[in-house]
Amino acid sequence: MLRKLGSYLLKYKALLGSLILVMMIVAILSGFTIGMIIPVVSSIFGKSHASSGPWIFRWLINWIGKGDRMSGLFKLAVSLILIYGIKFPFSLLLCYLSDFLEQKVIEVIRVDMFRNLTNLSYRFHSMMKSGELLSKITNDTEKVRFALRRGVIDLSRNLFLLMVYLCLALWASWRLFLISLILAPITLGIIHFIGKKVRGRFTLLRKQRGFLNTLASEMLQGIKVIKSFGMEEYELDKFKDANKLYRKNYVKSYLLKGFLPASSEFLGSILAGAILVVGGILIYKGIITPDRFLVFLGSIILAQQPTRQMNLAYGDLQHGLASMESVREIIEADDFVKDDGKVNLISFSDAIRFKNVYFYYDHSKPILKNINLEIKRGETVALVGPSGAGKTTLVNLILRFADPTNGQIDIDGKDIREFSLKSLRSKIGIVTQDVILFNDSIRNNIQYGNPDAGEKALYESLKKSHLEDFVESLVEGLDTEIGERGERISGGEKQRIAIARAILKNPPILILDEATSSLDAEAERLVQDAMAELLKGRTAIVIAHRLSTVRNADRIIVIDKGEIVEEGSHKELFESGGLYARLYELQFKDEDYPRKG
């Protein structure tokens, strides 16, 4: 997974290189600020108390040493300010480059996911839960971002800092360095152990918080059911219990968390004590000069911060890599409908033919079995059958949302796989069972299938779908925003917008999955009329839930358990007394009475 993340990072080699360079510069400048202890000791306590240090410090010591004490102090202050002054823009650059690289990589990952998701087959989408996919795009990329930031960028930055501090400490006194080397791992080990326990607790805490959210959202969504069953008290008790558990665990977890810095401070003091004693002895014996002792102390104290950060960053990295795995599942998923047809479907002139078509989701049971069906140009065919019979699956195959497992579908005598997907789909319009509208204006929703359509065609489609009066009644007319999933307009209006969209696209072949939701009589009439307009002059396959549609169809195909079981006109099928007649009793008959009356 790290490799995958790495491959994304490596797309920006120059950026990555500059970032590493700046990290190094900042780390070295940070080392410099500690090194300033040397000239400070030298100028305040005298040269004999300070070691010479690297050439730059020797030069500094000499420069500061010239003139009187006051001017020395002044020069010291100036050099300190100067070092920080140089460090300042680099620190800023470091922030900028880190953010830039991080966001660039995440942007590409997010877009890659989106791109692949739009290209993945309908079959892939029908098998994944859309909520799960959504969470991958939003939550998981956020976790990957965090891992990248903490586990890669911050980790490297702190690694450089740590290296500089450790080098300084080693230079200052290898003896003291050795002592820390023995004591530090013990201290770190203990801290790590407690840290692990804390993390475990917090994972549990997160889960419990998630459960609280679930309970609350379930309550809000199910409020009707809760009220109708009189379960208000029960739900409240459930929520109370979960809250109590969460509160108890929260307090315990935070106590343990608080224990971490307190204990590490205490353990650190043992290390400091040891260094103090040994360091003091080394100075008394004249083995090291005081400035070295101070440099050592400074770098060891400062080294703690990057060490701690690296430890945390490592944990975050592990955490984030799990999300990277989940992101990769999407980026590398390859359940595509192959788009290698070379022929452009320019016009539709003869017929759509299903030839021995079988379709399986998995190998256990066929969803469609040996479908042989011909739909002539200009015909309206109604598809009826019980729920789950395979009607939607059958029409999906024409659009190549999935390909038949066996057999083939021809249009005008050519296997539809020979056509380019784009040209095939441009000839087919679809109005789905549950109308899908976007959070946009009415205009953009209608123009979706044909963005280049002129104003005239747009108004024509409004008229045919009986939307004219509705749109005119709106203050903002066509530019009215319909809200998420069209929440601001009625069910019948939604259906008519979907119809207008299909009319504007003007495809020769039409697939209609009739909505099952019932509308009131007036709204129903408007939708029916709009539908009739849409069907005019087209070849249509209608998954029918309305009697009027079935009656107006040229032919009715009855599907049961993936097979065509009956075929004929309403009258024929009704009189033969088979499945259609039974379905009629169940599904369509109720509609019949008011119409007769």
Ligand SMILES: Nc1ncnc2c1ncn2[C@@H]1O[C@H](COP(=O)(O)OP(=O)(O)OP(=O)(O)O)[C@@H](O)[C@H]1O
């Ligand atoms: N992604 C999937 N994986 C496995 N089986 C599926 C999947 N999608 C649908 N099915 C199954 O395929 C069968 C046919 O479904 P289809 O949606 O075509 O039925 P339908 O006739 O359109 O039903 P309805 O009238 O309820 O819309 C059903 O048994 C369904 O459970």
Ligand SMILES: [Mg+2]
């Ligand atoms: Mg269906």
